[in-house]
Amino acid sequence: MSTLTHLQALEAESIHILREVAAEFQRPVMLYSIGKDSSVMVRLAQKAFYPGPLPFPLLHIDTSYKFREMVEFRDRFCAEIGARLIVHSNTQALAAGANPFRLGTQKCCGLLKTRALLDALTAGGFDAAFGGARRDEEKSRAKERVYSFRDSFGQWDPKNQRPELWNLFNSRVDKGESIRVFPLSNWTELDVWEYIQVENIPVVPLYFARPRRMVERGETLIPVEHDVPLLPGEEPRMVMCRMRSLGCTPCTGAIRSEADTVPKIIAEMREFRRSERENRVIDHDQEGSMELKKREGYF
Amino acid sequence: MDDGKSTLIGRLLYDSQTVYEDQLAGIRKATKAHGGLDLSLLTDGLRAEREQGITIDVAYRYFSTPQRKFIIADTPGHEQYTRNMATGASTANLAIVLIDARHGVLAQSRRHAFITTLLGIRHLVIAVNKMDLMEYREDVFHSICGEFGRFAGQIGNPPELQFIPLSALCGDNVVHRSTRMPWYRGPALLEHLETVSLTADDHAVGLRLPVQYVIRPNQDFRGLAGQLASGSIRPGDPVMVLPSGRRTRVRSIVTREGELAEAFAPMSVTVRLDEEIDVSRGDMLVSPADPPQRVLRFDATLVWMNEKPAAADRPYLLKHTTQTLAARIVEIRHRVDIGTLAAQPAGELRLNEIGAVLVEAQRPLFVDPYRRNRFTGSFILLDALTNETVGAGMIESAAAEAGDGLPHTAAVSMEGKPEVLWLLARRLAECGHPVAVLPAQVLLVGPAGAASAPSAPSVEIRFTPAELAENPASAADRIFQELVRRGVTA
Numbered sequence: 001m002s003t004l005t006h007l008q009a010l011e012a013e014s015i016h017i018l019r020e021v022a023a024e025f026q027r028p029v030m031l032y033s034i035g036k037d038s039s040v041m042v043r044l045a046q047k048a049f050y051p052g053p054l055p056f057p058l059l060h061i062d063t064s065y066k067f068r069e070m071v072e073f074r075d076r077f078c079a080e081i082g083a084r085l086i087v088h089s090n091t092q093a094l095a096a097g098a099n100p101f102r103l104g105t106q107k108c109c110g111l112l113k114t115r116a117l118l119d120a121l122t123a124g125g126f127d128a129a130f131g132g133a134r135r136d137e138e139k140s141r142a143k144e145r146v147y148s149f150r151d152s153f154g155q156w157d158p159k160n161q162r163p164e165l166w167n168l169f170n171s172r173v174d175k176g177e178s179i180r181v182f183p184l185s186n187w188t189e190l191d192v193w194e195y196i197q198v199e200n201i202p203v204v205p206l207y208f209a210r211p212r213r214m215v216e217r218g219e220t221l222i223p224v225e226h227d228v229p230l231l232p233g234e235e236p237r238m239v240m241c242r243m244r245s246l247g248c249t250p251c252t253g254a255i256r257s258e259a260d261t262v263p264k265i266i267a268e269m270r271e272f273r274r275s276e277r278e279n280r281v282i283d284h285d286q287e288g289s290m291e292l293k294k295r296e297g298y299f
Numbered sequence: 300m301d302d303g304k305s306t307l308i309g310r311l312l313y314d315s316q317t318v319y320e321d322q323l324a325g326i327r328k329a330t331k332a333h334g335g336l337d338l339s340l341l342t343d344g345l346r347a348e349r350e351q352g353i354t355i356d357v358a359y360r361y362f363s364t365p366q367r368k369f370i371i372a373d374t375p376g377h378e379q380y381t382r383n384m385a386t387g388a389s390t391a392n393l394a395i396v397l398i399d400a401r402h403g404v405l406a407q408s409r410r411h412a413f414i415t416t417l418l419g420i421r422h423l424v425i426a427v428n429k430m431d432l433m434e435y436r437e438d439v440f441h442s443i444c445g446e447f448g449r450f451a452g453q454i455g456n457p458p459e460l461q462f463i464p465l466s467a468l469c470g471d472n473v474v475h476r477s478t479r480m481p482w483y484r485g486p487a488l489l490e491h492l493e494t495v496s497l498t499a500d501d502h503a504v505g506l507r508l509p510v511q512y513v514i515r516p517n518q519d520f521r522g523l524a525g526q527l528a529s530g531s532i533r534p535g536d537p538v539m540v541l542p543s544g545r546r547t548r549v550r551s552i553v554t555r556e557g558e559l560a561e562a563f564a565p566m567s568v569t570v571r572l573d574e575e576i577d578v579s580r581g582d583m584l585v586s587p588a589d590p591p592q593r594v595l596r597f598d599a600t601l602v603w604m605n606e607k608p609a610a611a612d613r614p615y616l617l618k619h620t621t622q623t624l625a626a627r628i629v630e631i632r633h634r635v636d637i638g639t640l641a642a643q644p645a646g647e648l649r650l651n652e653i654g655a656v657l658v659e660a661q662r663p664l665f666v667d668p669y670r671r672n673r674f675t676g677s678f679i680l681l682d683a684l685t686n687e688t689v690g691a692g693m694i695e696s697a698a699a700e701a702g703d704g705l706p707h708t709a710a711v712s713m714e715g716k717p718e719v720l721w722l723l724a725r726r727l728a729e730c731g732h733p734v735a736v737l738p739a740q741v742l743l744v745g746p747a748g749a750a751s752a753p754s755a756p757s758v759e760i761r762f763t764p765a766e767l768a769e770n771p772a773s774a775a776d777r778i779f780q781e782l783v784r785r786g787v788t789a
Contacts, residue, residue, distance in 0.1 A: 006368045015567035016526040019511040050555040052516035135359045142358040162688045165389035168679045172686035188361045
């Protein structure tokens with residue numbers, strides 16, 4: 001009897017989830033963040049419905065603080081695979097001048113990500129939204145179901161989650177309620193990179209090391225983009241580095257690295273003794289901050 | 300109630316070097332107050348859990364060694380979280396039951412062993428923890444092994460047991476073999492996890508491919524997409540489609556990377572059939588030689604997960620493989636005392652209780668006993684009003700009543716009504732049943748898709764001419780409906 005490799009087993013599980021959602025919901029949508037996890041999730045969806053097209057659109061919540069390379073990649077990638085792409089921004093908040101430097105990261109995230117996401121989901125009438133989050137990323141995510149129920153305000157109640165057994169998912173929601181679905185729940189960061197290698201999946205070049213203009217702030221490297229205000233004594237300089245996870249430029253730290261290819265990244269990961277979201281400023285703005293953001297509707 | 304679970308998992312992650320430095324720095328900061336390194340903090344999740352110092356819900360943790368990749372479902376042990384434990388156990392291959400060496404086998408340990416076995420876990424590790432507090436004594440360990448072994452023997456279909464004495468706090472026998480218990484010659488916990496053989500768990504049944512989704516990008520392509528619940532499939536293989544019973548062959552297995560020569564469980568595949576047969580979500584492709592059971596009523600073990608108790612005759616929705624349909628609990632046969640395994644009479648099942656029930660579905664289901672196949676043998680019950688998942692069931696067997704079992708075959712006899720007989724024969728043939736008309740005006744009906752009609756039918760129906768006095772078409776229709784009711788055709 002043959003057995004699957006762990007990547008094949010993860011792939012089979014994720015494809016099962018993607019198809020279940022497409023079959024049971026009226027209007028699913030896939031949150032597309034342009035990062036490596038999104039790239040893997042889109043590839044899995046292509047496989048799940050081959051030779052048909054993706055039976056749902058992609059949705060990108062654009063805070064306007066994304067890296068230029070990310071937006072270029074997004075537009076090229078979506079055109080290449082023929083995906084329907086919806087881009088949504090909280091234009092009201094942006095017009096009012098919302099930015100992380102003035103509002104602080106917490107409030108900025110609340111307006112430009114969480115609020116924008118909830119508005120976009122309501123506007124589209126979406127009853128299911130795929131996200132690329134993994135349980136190994138952060139401790140409140142370790143507790144989240146594959147099908148994560150959201151009430152009509154888009155809120156998550158971690159103490160009252162639906163039991164989820166075997167591969168039998170409960171897709172029943174009333175009007176206005178929805179389910180966030182995480183097909184990559186059981187993938188680890190290393191699995192994602194190994195799959196990118198095996199499947200030859202294109203990712204944003206920011207993941208690969210090259211010299212970039214950075215300022216050092218404490219132990220974090222902050223890219224000099226979007227007029228990031230420099231603190232007294234900070235001097236931008238070229239640093240050989242790469243992004244380990246992608247967010248908004250002011251809140252995404254880089255890591256020093258020489259890894260400029262996927263195999264080198266995997267080799268680096270195997271050595272790595274620091275967790276992936278460490279350089280995401282927003283996870284650390286308050287104790288238990290991801291759980292709070294998620295309760296409010298953040299992905 | 301702290302038996303050291305969080306510390307054990309923390310130790311497993313820490314000693315196998317899967318803890319990141321910044322996470323460690325986080326715990327160092329949090330434990331600075333009382334010195335030492337509190338590894339249990341590595342697994343704390345929700346705020347309420349940190350505040351109360353307990354585990355409420357299942358948390359999933361990931362680590363790998365060069366030998367294997369592991370997913371730990373970290374589940375709460377308290378009785379009021381039995382449903383969360385069942386959730387974690389439903390997808391696991393192996394369970395670690397933690398016993399505090401100071402307290403020995405408690406009701407809780409027995410409950411854990413019972414629930415994990417019930418959910419189909421065939422390998423149990425009995426981790427006797429806190430040996431450091433019992434001076435690493437051999438007699439303490441052996442007395443616990445003996446007591447637990449006696450209990451496990453009473454569980455139907457007892458699992459394979461591995462007893463390991465350890466100290467999560469001091470790191471004895473977790474990742475590295477301990478030198479403080481020379482009397483123990485078995486493996487350390489991680490060593491056992493890396494080497495235990497899981498292949499025997501597969502009580503192989505034939506092909507089961509529940510159809511999830513039909514892919515139809517254009518007129519020329521119709522692919523049946525789903526994840527194999529068991530068995531394997533190759534182009535050219537004969538398959539039967541349930542519930543229709545139509546037979547055909549596999550034309551190809553389609554993937555984005557090209558066609559496959561073979562696919563096997565648990566792969567997610569897209570299959571094209573030789574003929575254009577009506578197949579939709581909720582149907583199942585199976586091996587004609589080894590089909591699942593067709594059941595309308597069946598016995599199941601039910602774990603109740605809702606505040607509102609389970610009661611007979613309350614309507615529920617039942618999700619089995621890829622279909623959801625109406626169902627009811629006909630009877631609660633008994634409740635299981637999960638500490639002693641004793642069956643108790645029960646009128647209802649309350650939150651976190653487990654019982655034996657008789658379930659009736661609105662339409663026939665095609666199932667395997669849970670112990671043979673987790674995916675075609677399991678179901679969940681949903682509350683149609685609140686949409687909550689209220690129960691999780693494991694199918695034991697088809698109920699010994701009319702309407703169960705597959706395949707059903709029939710002999711229908713009538714006198715003086717040849718026209719009714721032929722109308723009925725034609726309709727059954729159109730549904731894919733082999734039929735044979737005997738001279739004595741008897742119609743033999745085989746299972747849909749079978750090669751020939753049976754000589755020894757399981758259902759016999761006789762009509763007198765007076766009973767078929769209406770016009771031939773409606774008489775034939777009435778008999779057909781009777782055959783549906785008896786489970787001969789769908």
